[in-house]
Amino acid sequence: MKVSQYLLATRRETPNDADIVSHQLMFRAGMVRKVASGLYSWLPTGLRVLRKVENIVREEMDRAGAIELLMPSVQPAELWKESERWDEFGPELLRFRDRHNREFCLGPTHEEIITDIIRNEVRSYKQLPANFYQVQNKFRDEVRPRFGVMRSREFLMKDAYTFHLDDACLKSTYKVMYEAYCKIFDRIGLNYRAVLADSGAIGGSGSHEFHVLAESGEDAIAFSDTSDYAANVEKATCLVADDRVDHSSGDTQQLEEIHTPDVRTMEQICKFLNIDAKQGVKTLIVKGIIDSDGKQPLVALVLRGDHLLNEIKAAAHSLVASPLEFAKDDEINQVIGASPGSIGVVKLNVTMLVDNDASILSDFVCGANRNDYHLTGVNWERDATATEIVDLRNVVEGDISPDGKGKLTIKRGIEVGHIFQLGTKYSEKMKATVLNENGKAITMTMGCYGIGISRIVAAAIEQNHDDRGIIWPDSIAPFQIAIIPMNMHRAHRVRERCEDIYEQLTAAGYDVLFDDRKERPGVLFADSELIGIPHRIVVSERGIDANEAEYKHRTSRDAEQVPFEQLVDYLKGKVNL
RNA sequence: CGGGGCGUGGCGCAGUCUGGUAGCGCACAUGCUCGGGGUGCAUGUGGUCGGAGGUUCAAAUCCUCUCGCCCCGACCA
DSSP: OBGGGSOOOOOSSOOTTOOSHHHHHHHHTTSEEEEETTEEEEOHHHHHHHHHHHHHHHHHHHHTTOEEOOOOSEEEHHHHHHTTHHHHSGGGSOEEEOTTOOEEEEOSOOHHHHHHHHHHHOOBGGGOSEEEEEEEEEEOOOSSOBTGGGBOSEEEEEEEEEEESSHHHHHHHHHHHHHHHHHHHHHHTOOEEEEEOOOGGGOOSOEEEEEEEOTTOSEEEEEESSSSOEEETTTOOOBOOOOOOOOTTOOOOOOEEEEOTTOOSHHHHHHHHTOOGGGBEEEEEEEBOOOTTSOOOEEEEEEETTOOBOHHHHHHSTTBOSSOOBOOHHHHHHHHSSOTTSOOSTTOOSEEEEEHHHHTOOSEEEEOSSTTEEEEEEOBTTTBOOSEEEOOBOOOTTOBOTTSSSBEEEEEEEEEEEEEEEETHHHHHTTOEEEOTTSOEEEOEEEEEEEEHHHHHHHHHHHSEETTEEOOOGGGOSOSEEEEESSTTTOHHHHHHHHHHHHHHHHTTOOEEEOOOSOOHHHHHHHHHHHTOSEEEEEOHHHHHTTEEEEEETTOSSOEEEEGGGHHHHHHHHOOO
């Protein structure tokens, strides 16, 4: 491509609504432009990258035995009502009516449509397992779109769905998909980790997320520093470090009530009593499961002062309402007789779920269930008893890995892929069955597998940039090689030489950007670096005199001189096609 | 949804408090200049100041309504 016949659209300045580096650089490099909140146009440079990612995904999916198809982005309400997600999904699902007043939605995902296809087309166990995928725009009406294409409302996604006679078959295909995903991210050249994930509302037994590691990631992921344990912090567990002090000889503190005016938060109580948050306990009041009388009791969740509640773990408990709902202040006052900020575990009249680590404390501090008072020297058994001891908290750096091997470290990641063993959630509701070898109708068991194509583009930039711009891996660069002429508009021989190199490299199959604009060298250099073209050839009069082109990689400091006749072969050794 | 902020040429901003008929940088066009890191000079194109209504002799500026965009939001018990 010659720049004179292309839309480079680079900018020197960053728009003020771009607050992460990938968004800023995608704008400045002329890759995307915002059309409305969460909606972007992909300019030619951006589209080139998007297509490259898409093609790698497509090749690996095909190689793994998946078959491509394409489903509509507009979907009829009937199918969503059948799966009961029409009501479950919430406002993220954009709903509307057509001219005949029939209800539709813009597809945020395609389980319903694919299940409908498969139940109509697949009748025999002999046709299983089946693995279908598509690459398509999805729409989710995000409350707050942000970070450019990282969390936009419309985005490009590869989604695959598999159908099986039984769970064993599902598990083996799941493993094949897991490996295909690893190949995809390896080929793109990203630093990523596969982690255990919460399967969430979608249900099912097994689930992994694939995260690109980056400071700006929205998710926290926990790894063992010695084993291969890795999990989303939402899901991560740890072993309890049992460093309980032995008080069997009775040398504990006395229970004492202290007047603590205006002390409500853990931070305030620590300051007031000059203690560490590890020596305190916080008591969160949430709503419980509605009982047989139709009443909704309150449940207390007890955590060590320095720990954070994991809402997913809490909501998963059989006594706790799901999704998790915090009790309102007046309810708490009514039932417990004290306000939030003064709640504690002693003589607490509701079910008490105590986190593992809170349960091994002794001589700790908590609210007194009396406004403006706290208790010190509290001890389990003697002063209070847990209804149940459970895992309720987010793991933190330094916790013991659940496999007992090593300690957890926590890093941030951008979720770019997610695979699920769905089971029969959709196939059962939508009656997707096949006949088995005995002629009996069997409900198929399903898996689903997503990759955020547009998000990968942003994630790759988050991971690969410097102060001059993007640094693409060869695999997804919009152009692999830039040809930059020096003083071309005065020196015909520079133009001729560039044209010649451009022809040769293009013929060799490379994506080459020949910057033939009448601009000063600084502009040409700056733009090629901003766009992130990994390999750069400079042709100058001086070089022509020496019969040499200059080669430099985007990441290297110094350039190398290469004789013109060796240039193509030289690049073949440097640039991965 | 709650809280905060912002809408002025394509982009980044000043002007708004204290009303007087719109300005700067970048980009763009033309000419000269420069020619290995966003050259310099000159000239020029482009904005009914998000929209509607109101106050006023006069509104980007004051008032009312409205639309759009951005940021933050369990962590507290």
